Amino acid sequence: MTEKPITDYDEEIKNCSCSYCGNNCDDITYLLKDKKIVGVRHACRLGASKIINDEDQRLLNPMIRNKEGILEETTWDIALDKTAKLLSESTRPILYGWGETSIEAIKQGIDLAEATGSVMDNQSTICHGASIQAFQNVGHPVMTLGEVKNRADVIIYIGTNPMDDHPRHLSRYTAFPEGFFRRNGREDRTIITIDPKYTNTAKVSDEWIKFNINEDYAFLNALRSILKGNEIESEEIAGVSREKLYELIEIMKNAEYGALFFGLGLTQTLAKQRNIDILIQLIEDLNQYSKWSMLPMRGFFNVNGFNIAMTSETGYPYGVDFARGYPRYMVGETTTIDLLNRREPDFFMAVAADPGVQFPGYSIQHLANIPTVQIDTHWGPYTELSDIVLPSTRVGVETEGTAYRMDSIPIYMKKVIDKQKNCHSDEWILSEIYKRILRIKEERRDN
Numbered sequence: 001m002t003e004k005p006i007t008d009y010d011e012e013i014k015n016c017s018c019s020y021c022g023n024n025c026d027d028i029t030y031l032l033k034d035k036k037i038v039g040v041r042h043a044c045r046l047g048a049s050k051i052i053n054d055e056d057q058r059l060l061n062p063m064i065r066n067k068e069g070i071l072e073e074t075t076w077d078i079a080l081d082k083t084a085k086l087l088s089e090s091t092r093p094i095l096y097g098w099g100e101t102s103i104e105a106i107k108q109g110i111d112l113a114e115a116t117g118s119v120m121d122n123q124s125t126i127c128h129g130a131s132i133q134a135f136q137n138v139g140h141p142v143m144t145l146g147e148v149k150n151r152a153d154v155i156i157y158i159g160t161n162p163m164d165d166h167p168r169h170l171s172r173y174t175a176f177p178e179g180f181f182r183r184n185g186r187e188d189r190t191i192i193t194i195d196p197k198y199t200n201t202a203k204v205s206d207e208w209i210k211f212n213i214n215e216d217y218a219f220l221n222a223l224r225s226i227l228k229g230n231e232i233e234s235e236e237i238a239g240v241s242r243e244k245l246y247e248l249i250e251i252m253k254n255a256e257y258g259a260l261f262f263g264l265g266l267t268q269t270l271a272k273q274r275n276i277d278i279l280i281q282l283i284e285d286l287n288q289y290s291k292w293s294m295l296p297m298r299g300f301f302n303v304n305g306f307n308i309a310m311t312s313e314t315g316y317p318y319g320v321d322f323a324r325g326y327p328r329y330m331v332g333e334t335t336t337i338d339l340l341n342r343r344e345p346d347f348f349m350a351v352a353a354d355p356g357v358q359f360p361g362y363s364i365q366h367l368a369n370i371p372t373v374q375i376d377t378h379w380g381p382y383t384e385l386s387d388i389v390l391p392s393t394r395v396g397v398e399t400e401g402t403a404y405r406m407d408s409i410p411i412y413m414k415k416v417i418d419k420q421k422n423c424h425s426d427e428w429i430l431s432e433i434y435k436r437i438l439r440i441k442e443e444r445r446d447n
């Protein structure tokens with residue numbers, strides 16, 4: 001059934017951005033009526049449903065949990081004072097999240113983490129952290145999505161399903177658009193999906209190569225081995241026939257410009273960052289024959305921006321610990337899940353993220369025993385765990401800001417409508433907490 005086009009609007013705003021996935025589509029048109037968004041053009045279903053149904057479950061006022069365990073509305077001053085007091089009294093605070101907010105808010109968060117000796121961490125700790133570790137170990141050949149659109153003739157998706165998770169990836173950047181050197185769009189390109197499952201991306205690809213779950217490393221190792229001229233004696237490796245492995249290597253070697261995208265299907269299986277290590281080495285080897293680059297498929301619209309901002313400010317990408325007054329980073333030591341599993345944190349603030357849906361059960365249990373603060377736009381499982389709730393505004397809708405697309409291109413996200421009356425931007429909320437922390441520190445010094 002086709003949906004009816006929206007005709008009942010009085011304003012059309014072009015070149016807006018979608019603050020949902022790492023595609024950061026910035027060609028969105030918002031349709032407004034009486035200064036409210038009533039429709040959207042060019043967004044996929046995921047993005048459109050988030051933009052249009054924005055008022056469902058919206059957090060509208062600051063709240064504090066009372067002695068009976070009920071969240072009660074309060075004033076901003078009371079909620080911010082209490083947050084600053086709890087944070088200043090803690091000895092092992094964590095400031096977590098940041099994947100769905102602006103660089104400007106993240107920068108304010110770094111100042112706050114530094115002033116309070118907090119650990120500052122983001123969703124990489126549970127998703128592409130393994131990729132980042134591999135990049136640190138061996139580096140990686142990068143590309144922009146613009147290059148892919150204009151040049152790529154062979155595109156491989158491995159361990160990722162963009163048709164469901166990043167719905168406009170193929171139509172905007174890879175398979176379908178006309179490019180400067182790919183005038184015929186889809187016809188000029190070969191799309192291959194490599195995945196244990198027959199995904200929706202596999203369905204629209206020229207070829208689906210199925211390999212066994214948790215045998216990614218063996219599969220990638222076999223491809224490298226063939227590329228280096230070794231004979232494969234076994235009939236199949238990782239569930240892929242010898243003939244198919246040779247065929248794939250021939251396609252890769254003969255590409256004019258190859259682009260490989262990988263997802264959590266690689267980082268979350270047994271070999272973790274070693275899968276990415278060997279993938280990077282495969283891409284390096286391929287560059288002796290052709291031009292190949294690679295990119296991780298980043299989920300939230302600014303999860304990559306957090307890694308970039310943190311690395312630029314502290315030298316480390318995520319899980320940065322300011323407890324000693326200077327930044328430290330050690331995966332397994334200063335990363336959120338490990339800290340929670342060791343029951344170390346005595347304060348937890350989630351900014352633009354919901355640990356209630358992202359964390360394993362054992363880690364979440366500890367959050368029920370320590371002071372918790374939520375800065376977010378919508379009600380979610382973490383709201384049920386929070387002692388203080390600070391309602392914020394949406395970047396790219398009610399607040400302007402900067403985010404980094406999955407290929408590390410910065411995107412300016414403009415403000416489209418006025419904010420909800422009693423909500424404030426993440427940046428404003430964090431700056432208010434920061435001011436109060438400085439005041440508390442001053443008072444302590446004076447006494």
Ligand code: SF4
Nearest residue numbers: 018021025044047168
């Ligand atoms: S692909 Fe991602 S960024 Fe683009 S409209 Fe859909 S959800 Fe939004």
